[in-house]
């Protein structure tokens with residue numbers, strides 16, 4: 001599998017603003033490894049990108065905000081759920097760049113929740129204007145209305161897509177994969193790629209980007225890029241990830257073979273999006289108590305639960321090496337105290 005230097009150069013030429021502290025740490029998880037008795041576990045800390053409690057959207061926003069500034073925008077608009085990490089990071093990026101920010105947030109009946117906590121609390125601190133909606137993702141009608149209102153008020157809005165997942169968001173995670181590949185090359189055992197990289201997948205940009213980065217690094221297929229779906233069955237979601245992968249590849253002039261392997265583990269959908277069950281509770285507690293690292297109730301707790309389950313099923317074993325890609329989200333923990341059975 002050949003490397004693709006021209007695509008890497010195209011990636012390096014994309015307009016980009018600095019929002020994240022990079023490279024994020026890449027470390028072993030010795031205590032969790034011992035506790036689970038399976039493969040050697042490692043972690044990539046994209047919860048430490050640094051933007052108002054960090055997370056994976058910060059990498060995407062470095063490219064998306066550069067595009068907005070290039071277009072002369074003075075206002076960012078995006079959408080998500082009440083506890084959206086993406087919305088919070090977009091609001092923080094806007095604050096850092098002196099832009100206004102409007103957030104379309106979902107709540108049942110379109111009514112603001114009584115308790116302002118977690119990511120929502122931070123959205124307020126960051127100065128975002130919040131528009132509540134009962135429309136479901138991807139919130140197209142409400143976004144169009146808010147965009148028209150902002151324009152009518154004489155501002156220049158720029159729409160950041162749901163989850164930051166478009167060709168630029170994919171390019172950001174291709175860049176993240178290359179960052180990891182560089183860290184591994186300087187690590188203790190550069191010859192041995194991971195057997196698997198495990199991460200939460202939802203709007204698909206992170207997964208498509210990691211897949212694209214593996215193609216560009218010439219490492220496609222060497223490591224299973226194992227997306228744990230937090231909200232969608234594989235059948236409908238895999239074509240979306242492949243479409244994003246092709247959009248990102250087209251942007252960079254990268255080659256992607258027909259029928260790339262897209263691993264979406266949809267065995268952990270539980271009670272649905274943001275419904276915390278016993279697997280997520282166990283995962284959150286294990287990571288906290290063994291490694292002093294916080295995973296979140298909606299995304300990374302579910303992905304880690306998937307990793308733990310796969311180890312218990314014997315799908316990954318002692319002698320193998322598995323990387324958990326932490327995508328952030330711990331600010332939402334504060335909104336889930338009851339669900340975590342604390343107190």
Ligand SMILES: *Cc1c(COP(=O)(O)O)cnc(C)c1O
Pocket residue numbers: 055056057085086163165200201202203204205206207296299300327328329
């Ligand atoms: C958005 C998000 C994800 C999923 O990333 P996508 O690129 O949308 O698939 C995973 N983890 C956290 C914490 C997130 O906020």
